[in-house]
Amino acid sequence: MSPRTTANRRKATDRPVRAGRISKTKKEQALIKVSPKGLKLVESENPIEQVCGAPPAWSEGRQQLCDAIPWFRCTQGAMYHSEGFCYGFLIDADGGIRSYIDEEIIVTRIGGCCTKDSEGNLVLEKNQDPGTALVQSIIGSQESKLAVGLVIGSNNKVLNRRLPHRYNIMDWFRVTNVWFEKLGQKHCVKVRFEKLNLAEKSWWAAKDSPLPLPLQQRNFETKMESIMCQSCSTESPRIYNEGWMCLDPSCVDFWRIENVSPPVELTFHSDFLNFRSPPDPAVQPSYSLVPDLLSTLDENATDVSTSRIAWKGIVCPMCFKCIRRTFWQGWKCDDDSVLGQESCPFQKFMNMTPVSLRVVLDHFELAPIKRAILFDQKFSIPEIDDISFFPYRKLTYNLEGVGSITHFVSNRTINSRKNGPDDLFVNLQRGDLGLKRFRIQSSLVAGTLTSHFAVNYGMPYKYVVSVDSKGFDEAPEAMLRTLGRLSWATEKAVMSSGGTYLPPNELLTLGYFEEMKIGFHDDGESSLGPSIATFSLGAKATMLVRMKYKYFNGATRRVESNAVGNLLQNDPVLKDCKFEAERRELKEEFNAGEISQEDYDDSRRALFKGHKGKEAPTTIKMELHHGDLVVMHGENLQKYYEHSVIPENKLRFALTARFVKPDHVNANEIKKGEFSLTPDQIYDGK
Numbered sequence: 001m002s003p004r005t006t007a008n009r010r011k012a013t014d015r016p017v018r019a020g021r022i023s024k025t026k027k028e029q030a031l032i033k034v035s036p037k038g039l040k041l042v043e044s045e046n047p048i049e050q051v052c053g054a055p056p057a058w059s060e061g062r063q064q065l066c067d068a069i070p071w072f073r074c075t076q077g078a079m080y081h082s083e084g085f086c087y088g089f090l091i092d093a094d095g096g097i098r099s100y101i102d103e104e105i106i107v108t109r110i111g112g113c114c115t116k117d118s119e120g121n122l123v124l125e126k127n128q129d130p131g132t133a134l135v136q137s138i139i140g141s142q143e144s145k146l147a148v149g150l151v152i153g154s155n156n157k158v159l160n161r162r163l164p165h166r167y168n169i170m171d172w173f174r175v176t177n178v179w180f181e182k183l184g185q186k187h188c189v190k191v192r193f194e195k196l197n198l199a200e201k202s203w204w205a206a207k208d209s210p211l212p213l214p215l216q217q218r219n220f221e222t223k224m225e226s227i228m229c230q231s232c233s234t235e236s237p238r239i240y241n242e243g244w245m246c247l248d249p250s251c252v253d254f255w256r257i258e259n260v261s262p263p264v265e266l267t268f269h270s271d272f273l274n275f276r277s278p279p280d281p282a283v284q285p286s287y288s289l290v291p292d293l294l295s296t297l298d299e300n301a302t303d304v305s306t307s308r309i310a311w312k313g314i315v316c317p318m319c320f321k322c323i324r325r326t327f328w329q330g331w332k333c334d335d336d337s338v339l340g341q342e343s344c345p346f347q348k349f350m351n352m353t354p355v356s357l358r359v360v361l362d363h364f365e366l367a368p369i370k371r372a373i374l375f376d377q378k379f380s381i382p383e384i385d386d387i388s389f390f391p392y393r394k395l396t397y398n399l400e401g402v403g404s405i406t407h408f409v410s411n412r413t414i415n416s417r418k419n420g421p422d423d424l425f426v427n428l429q430r431g432d433l434g435l436k437r438f439r440i441q442s443s444l445v446a447g448t449l450t451s452h453f454a455v456n457y458g459m460p461y462k463y464v465v466s467v468d469s470k471g472f473d474e475a476p477e478a479m480l481r482t483l484g485r486l487s488w489a490t491e492k493a494v495m496s497s498g499g500t501y502l503p504p505n506e507l508l509t510l511g512y513f514e515e516m517k518i519g520f521h522d523d524g525e526s527s528l529g530p531s532i533a534t535f536s537l538g539a540k541a542t543m544l545v546r547m548k549y550k551y552f553n554g555a556t557r558r559v560e561s562n563a564v565g566n567l568l569q570n571d572p573v574l575k576d577c578k579f580e581a582e583r584r585e586l587k588e589e590f591n592a593g594e595i596s597q598e599d600y601d602d603s604r605r606a607l608f609k610g611h612k613g614k615e616a617p618t619t620i621k622m623e624l625h626h627g628d629l630v631v632m633h634g635e636n637l638q639k640y641y642e643h644s645v646i647p648e649n650k651l652r653f654a655l656t657a658r659f660v661k662p663d664h665v666n667a668n669e670i671k672k673g674e675f676s677l678t679p680d681q682i683y684d685g686k
């Protein structure tokens with residue numbers, strides 16, 4: 001069906017190229033050719049050029065970028081969108097075919113619904129639906145005149161310029177067009193961005209390229225041709241030279257030129273690339289391109305330095321690199337450097353005005369005389385002992401054949417005693433304990449930092465991260481007192497459960513600012529003894545304990561839903577695991593020699609097949625209050641179960657003591673775990 005033109009239709013191909021157009025080198029002209037293979041051809045035929053300037057901010061890591069730039073808070077995917085608006089967009093390797101970049105215009109595909117084919121090319125898995133959050137958000141920004149921040153990654157080959165860093169902030173852009181195209185048999189969404197500030201030369205323009213035309217000399221009259229489709233009565237702009245197409249994916253004439261599919265090679269129409277939107281003061285961004293967080297933090301206000309906003313990243317005012325808050329006191333530019341990179345001397349350490357207990361504790365008088373606890377029947381109910389260790393309440397959770405968790409519940413008398421939890425909370429905030437955030441070794445997203453600060457004293461210990469250890473001879477007084485309390489709690493809990501007490505020789509201190517936490521993990525390293533004791537100071541926290549995925553489901557995780565993962569070699573069939581009765585019966589038959597290994601495995605596979613594996617429900621839920629002590633005892637507890645802790649307020653410390661087996665430690669480090677307590681550092685349980 002041939003298109004019916006609108007009243008003001010002009011023949012676009014006849015129109016002269018107007019002022020306001022950036023003059024293009026031959027190479028750039030060639031880039032306008034947008035066949036699937038064309039871009040690669042252009043890339044190899046043309047040497048990579050230098051850019052003329054430097055980005056206003058940059059980053060070598062995605063995590064650092066997202067932490068410091070509020071308009072680009074997405075660690076995966078190309079678009080940062082929130083509540084119906086697109087705020088930031090990354091142009092990297094996968095803009096897709098028919099992409100375009102020059103100094104002022106960017107044409108790219110918006111992500112989603114993609115997978116990689118055998119050659120590593122992105123292919124659409126399904127149609128991009130106009131109703132998806134990505135599509136709605138980009139339209140939301142266009143309609144609301146919200147400027148979008150663009151970042152260009154060094155994997156981008158369309159620009160064909162040498163980019164100085166892995167991620168480079170470009171500028172603010174307005175969304176001028178959002179439309180659908182056909183990609184293979186599916187349809188995808190494309191967007192045209194236009195730089196907001198046309199008066200200044202873009203830093204990514206080619207070195208020695210001419211200045212842009214001044215605004216007064218620009219022609220804002222050029223318009224894209226727009227034609228109404230005869231079939232669906234929707235107007236679509238003319239984007240390609242080869243002919244006009246209806247761009248409404250629901251129309252029978254979608255993506256057809258004069259009733260036939262368009263050729264493989266398409267070239268952008270000059271009006272589509274050359275038109276510029278007249279200046280419009282209503283088009284504004286939500287944030288500064290390079291935010292200045294530091295100027296908003298009043299260091300003398302007591303509740304600022306540990307607040308959520310204060311552990312965001314910043315842009316280094318000296319070298320413009322995005323840096324994360326890795327240190328308890330603040331930011332250090334060279335800490336987030338890539339190895340071998342020149343380091344920048346910038347550092348900003350906060351005043352760290354001590355946080356008062358009153359700010360973090362909700363109880364009217366800081367702590368109750370006796371803590372009343374209502375147990376939720378959904379979780380394990382502990383044995384309660386109010387007598388043996390008075391004034392503590394002792395709650396014991398027994399996990400059959402696995403171990404026990406003992407919770408010593410503190411109160412006002414214990415907390416307010418001299419050198420007790422109230423004093424320790426204040427003392428731990430004096431001086432520099434050496435707390436830092438470390439990189440998580442097994443994180444899915446490379447470079448992710450822990451969401452808490454840590455420092456280790458005594459024997460070296462590696463938990464989710466590798467932390468340097470300082471000797472106990474360097475430990476502040478407050479830590480030795482804590483060690484006294486944790487040794488007391490470990491001994492009492494282990495003796496009550498009939499185990500063997502091994503005095504701790506390592507103390508890991510975690511510090512949590514507002515909204516920090518520790519996700520599910522275990523403390524099951526082979527170098528550790530069976531007891532782990534934690535002392536809570538400051539804000540209340542919730543500790544959750546659950547069975548590990550593979551012990552709950554009887555098999556490891558599998559990517560494909562419904563497929564069965566690797567079966568457990570030695571299934572402990574824990575109480576309340578999935579298919580507990582069936583798994584126990586099969587195990588007994590196998591152990592009794594009634595069924596072969598093959599039959600045992602086949603029967604388990606048949607049992608699990610078709611059931612999507614899921615995380616185990618929470619077995620134990622504990623509220624950890626200021627002054628409380630928790631002792632986990634039993635090697636199998638760490639083997640079969642995992643725990644997480646989510647604090648609630650602006651500051652919490654968790655000090656955890658363990659016994660590290662000396663034969664797992666370098667001889668020259670053993671000394672670090674040696675300590676002796678003065679009589680008043682030894683805790684008497686009061």
Ligand SMILES: O=C(O)CCC(=O)C(=O)O
Pocket residue numbers: 463508510518523534536541624643645654656
């Ligand atoms: O914050 C806490 O109470 C727990 C800390 C913890 O799980 C650990 O040190 O392994």
